[in-house]
Amino acid sequence: MAGEKLKVAIFSATGMNLAAAEGFAKHPKVEIVAVTEDDGVPSDISKEWASNLNVPFMNFGDVLKIPGLQVVSYTSDMSRRVEIAEQIASSGINIFGDKPLTETVSEGDEIIDIVKKYGVKMGVGHNYRFEPSIRDAKVRLTNGDVGLPWAIHSDWIIATGKKGAPIGETKIHGMYPLDAMLYLIPEKVISVYAIAGSYFFDNSKDAGVDDLSFITMNMERGIIATLALGRTPHPHPNGYGGDQTIRIMGTHGMLYIDANRPSWMSVGKSGSSNKKYHHDNIYHMVDHYVNSLLNGTDHMGTEKDARDTLEITLAALESAQNNRLVTL
């Protein structure tokens, strides 16, 4: 409805949910009404958030009783993902969730059932499908600019890391490019093969998790898909924050996306860097979700999309462990 604002509460303004919260906070059709956390004890960042937005920090249970609350944007410990989603959904409130969706595929299925049962809408923070260059590429593919795609390849390797992700790079970051790839070519992944290891960071080695992986997939219609994923300690030669590319081969052409561009290649007092512009994918993601709620339209980047990328990610890790193809 014209002039209506969506009432949103932020559950734990940390991690990627902080980025989503920032997107909600600057959206003209959103009103942040409260900040909350799992145990009711505010962290410094949540207190700061509540203070800056001039909204109360409240216990979670009280937040769910706020009249007219329409969305809770949340992140939590992985073990609490399903439980919190159910608490939100059972109150008739829509969910915006952090990635990964859950720890396991069966938990992901539970969330899908919860969302269906309570008739709410869930968006998941897979922001790269909302990157302008990727949205543009989707239009090109739909228009048939490169014909029928027969291969899709992504390089997604973060540069200048200080340490590896505690749960491994594949698990924490794989869904970003995977989700974007499946958005661009919405075909089912049939099987997965991967090699993964800890090549760069001592903490990754100590934890027995990967900081680099190569995942190759067989999709329906015979499409080959690959993803190089990881984090390196050294800078990218182009001054990028890392590789964020997707290349699609089609029967009538090739499409190459570099999400680090358009950019200015910059040299200044602070050294050389790549300064992206035309880029704010997190805001576009939030905007898409907000408008779908306000207008009652379908949305993308759902719990089902997130469940699919989780399944592929876990299959890749299983494949890497056993050095064999995993069929989904």
Place this chain on the structure above:
Amino acid sequence: MLNVVLIGVGAVSKSHISAWLKQENARVIGVADFFADRAEAAAKMLGAEKWSDDYRDLIDSDDVDAVDICVTEAAHVDVATDAANAGKHILVEKPISTTLTDADLIIDAAEKNNVKLMVAHTHHFYDYGISAKEIIDSGEIGTPVYIKHVSGGGFWQQDWTGTRISAGDTGGNVVTNGIHIVDLTNWWMGSDPISVYAQALNPTSSHMEMNQYFVITIKYENGGIGIVEMSRANMPRTNQFSQITVLGSEGEIRTGSDVNSQWVYKEDGLIFDNGGFQAGFDREINSFVDAVLNDKEPPVTGNDSKVALQVCLAAEVSIKTGSVKQIRS
């Protein structure tokens, strides 16, 4: 002076001939080809006095020191073993052979007869191949752990009936072309491959027996990852997209289409070029001559090529079976 017989004057021999003509310490004194007129034409171009439609007429002569074998892949074994048994040093085009059994026969014959055996993996000798190896060996990027080599080429014409469509003669596209990059990746990685998973497609010339497009994923003994993606299915045909990334434990190197020294916008598309194609052949022939005259180990041995062949044959099996092929435990 090294006296050489060139055997086979098909497509690749043109680059060999050009390289032999530049040699100061070697000369081609005879040329053999299944087609006598082709052999004669090449011999005249090289200033060679002898030519024949049967290589066996030429290789037994005492004044011949070495052979350069440019015949069809599946014929390498017969020519190379005959040359070895005649006591001639051998430069043989890649792949060393189309089967591991044949590769062993060639390697054993060379060892038994105490002759040099070098396999012509040209990418070893291109500027980009050498310069990457120099950076890796300098320790600048630490230990290489990930190599991704993407090389693209335009699609094969629908009516093309060159020998490459016959997997029986060449071993298939993975074996005859992919082996270039597999060998290079092995060389740069500096470790033995232990398993291979490969996928392939034939998207724009589906009537052909051979895969136009493939992705080979290699796991190395040191834990390293090698990816070889090669396309002869790109649309438009002028699309020669390439991208090479080597990640090391302490740094990385990259090159590709966007850093080529020449971009040519033609009516039918964009062409990238760095020049230096012939230079690879020139260095390759130089290295062979140097190895023979100075009794050195050739820079690409029979065993190097056999390991690359092993990966390519494993890739073909993986493509057919859809499973990971273990090469060694």
